[in-house]
Amino acid sequence: MKFTHDVIVIGGGAAGLTAAGGCALFGLDVALIEARKMGGECLNDGCVPSKALLAAAKRAAEAREPSRFGVTLEPPRVEWTGVHKHIHDAIAAIAPHDSEERFEEMGCEVFRDWAQVVGPQSVEVGWRTLTAPRIVIATGSKPAVPPIKGLEEVPYLTNENLFDLGELPDHLVIVGGGVIGMEMAQGFRRLGSEITVIEPGELMGRDDPDSVAVVRSVLEGEGVSFVSGRAERVEARDGVVRVQVGSEAVEGSHLLIATGRRANCTGFGLEEIGVEMGANGIKVDDRRRTSVKGIYAVGDCREGPRLTHVSGYEGSNVALEITLGVPTKVDWSALPWVTYTEPEVAHIGMTEKEARQKHGEKVTVVTETFHHNERSLAEASDKGHLKLVLKGKKVLGASIVGKNVGELLLPFAQSITGKSSTFALGSAIIAYPTRSEISKAAAFSAWEPTVFGPIPKKWAQFLARMRRKFA
Incomplete structure (x- = not known):
């Protein structure tokens, strides 16, 4: 078969954009297909707008404490039109990072239409048939609506x-x-x-x-x-x-x-070509491979955890496997997540319950409250605690509740995995959205010239030519 591309990515959310961009940066010919809004659920109706709303809500909450720290504020006057504008301004500010234009600049050929997978190496989009040795499904998820009468x-x-x-x-x-x-x-x-x-x-x-x-x-x-x-x-x-x-x-x-959430994986022709489905998503192995050779599924469309940072992690893993031929298995031992209430709830690795189920009496739990943390006392925000789950001296997990505690997970990611180099930091799973992501970005930038250097690019392009020739 004469292929039109080296890889076809269906879905322009966190998982698909990471996979497509990674492959394009190695010099592969990438087709990126997205029928709806670029950026997917996280940008348009998930993480970004929800955190923008919470920021407005926090401002109102602070003003409801009229006198604090010796400073008196006026009672808040909430104007929904202003809150609405702030939410959509936040989306608009981030949208260029996920835009069609940016990924075209990276080297992707972007198609804004619905995709139908018609074979293990073929996708119909609009009136055109695209072919590639590798296909990445990244079609995301949608709200799960329960069967409530009426x-x-x-x-x-x-x-x-x-x-x-x-x-x-x-x-x-x-x-x-x-x-x-x-x-x-x-x-x-x-x-x-x-x-x-x-x-x-x-x-x-x-x-x-x-x-x-x-x-x-x-x-x-x-x-x-x-x-x-x-x-x-x-x-x-x-x-x-x-x-x-x-x-x-x-x-x-x-x-x-x-x-x-429910996986958005029907209506794309996947079942018709033999892609096996699970209870809530496409079945994949540890390398995100489906039951059909050459087809991967990443992000919310497959069975497994549904988090934006997980989607990005899986997208980058699959990009490395496709470009460099390096098998990349997922590792959830240091998986973080954060609920952005105030106080925040942050978690990484095993919960206490999971640890005790697996390791029994070998598990110990150390708890520290913020009542003894002097920064918390100085800011009158000492509500909460940190619970460290241990097996001996090895960290299995951590659960934290308190002010901005999502930012405290990073050192535990390194403790759990036993990796602390800049390369390890650059490839760590960092909870989204947190300011700690800037640490990962800086570490990755230090390695970027090496990872996407001339030798890896030549190797990736050689593998792509071999796939086109022998697939």
Whole structure:
């Protein structure tokens, strides 16, 4: 077969852009396909707009403490039009990094249309058929909408339309007490909305319960209400949304569904060519290879953790494997994540529960509170703690709750993996979005001339020619 490209990447979110850009920087001919907005969910209706909203909410919260540190502030006056503008200004500021123009400058051929995979090495886009020895699927995920009776007849919000609201909700009812639900509960409450969170299980269920308890206490103190139970039925009448939870009815002006994510992997022709699917995404091995030779799946579309920094990590791994022929297995031993409530909840590696399940009595836990941290005391922000999970002296994981604690994870990433060189730092998984990412960026910049130097590029292009010839 005569190939049009060396690699075809379907999806212009964090995973696809990292894979496509990496391959292009090694000099490969890359086709990058994205039918919707460049930047994917994270830029357009995920991490970026949510953190922008939380920043506005924090400003309002600070002003509600009229006198602190000897400084008196005026009570806040929230204008939703201004908050809305700030959110979309943040998106617009970051959009050029993910733009079609930037990736064309890198050397990608960008197609803004829907893709259909018609063979192990063939993709139809528009009226054209593209071919390549390697295909990378990076089609992301979408909100998981639970089967609640009446939901289809009721206007409801997800993260995909939440940030386009033309008005601040009077009373936002949130179904789901995970990361999105808790962040938006605090954010909208601080901006002035009444908030009720409905959750049948544990709040922020993958996090350390002691850390979650601190956050729940803070949110309750700010006026967020929690209802334990499953949303069974929804109806809307005269501008009021009514959610039935057991014998209790919760009423509000707006309804947000925040019950997780579903892989966006159907409708692309993958099952028709034999790509095996799992319960919630494409099945892949440790190298992100699917059941069809030459096809990879990275990011939210495959089974596994769904985080922006995971998508970038997998995209870079696959780019290295395709360009240099180096097998790159994923390593989740130092996987971080952060919930950006205030206080933040940050985690890396094993939770205490996971560690005890695996190592039993060999596990010890060391806890330090911020009550003895002098910087925290000086700033009157000593609420929270750090819990270190150990096997002997080896760090297995860390759970932290407190002010800006997402920035404290980096040294534990190095402790868990046992890697502390600049090269290791440049390839570490850093929680997104945190300021600690600048450390990784600087370390990577130190190695960039070597990684993308003449010899690696020549080797990558030689491998690409061999694939085209013998695939």
